[in-house]
Amino acid sequence: MVETTAGEQLTLAQIITGRRSVRRFQERPVAREHILAVLEAARWAPSPHGRQPWRFAVVTRPERKQVLAAAMGAEWRHQLALDGQDNALIERRLAISRQRITGAPAIIVPCLYTADLDVYPDPLRQAAETTMAIQSLGCAIQNMLLAAVDRGLDTGWMCAPLFCPETVAAALGLDAALTPHALIPLGYAAADPVRRERRPLEELIVLFD
Secondary structure, rough: OOHHHOHHHHHHHHHHHHHEEOOOEEHHHEEOOHHHHHHHHHHOOOHHHHOOOOOEEEOOOOOOOOHHHHHHHHHHHHHHHHHHOHHHHHHHHHHHHHHHHHHOOOEEEEEEEEEOOOOOOOHHHHHHHHHHHHHHHHHHHHHHHHHHHHHEEEEOOEHHHHHHHHHHHHOOOOOOOOOOOOOOOEEEOOOOOOOOOOHHHHHHHHOOO
């Protein structure tokens, strides 16, 4: 449990509100035990029929991070060019994205794994089954983000793999049954990020009957 500056342990509410999206990390490495503790938290997320339709790849070696960043950068460069963006702007955006990947001490890659899901004869129920699996992957990711805060670590949530899952899987040598859905950089913040304002709760509740 993380302690506050006053020496008091953080409450669950403080952990939830203390989570932030960090983009620049210190070079300080993250201990293996901390990474495993973060993954252990993901293991307890709810899932459809208890099937746990997720797997996790962990990248810590600089060489592997460079390969991943290069592969994703090539794909993203192509996509941004299709949008008609200026070459100089594309290169600036790629440099920022590359730094987020290579500059983090560790990267966790949450992957969707649907091989164990129930199979239905109609497409509607099958689509609902897949949606449940994706929602549960989000729960697993949130568990990881909060567990990281509890251990004094910072994270980000990069959804870029959704646009090039095959590229990420190939760069990491993952099994074809795994679909990368995100990159979670893990480490110690090098600078405090600018946090966006949250909508007031009364704007978010559409029914309270």
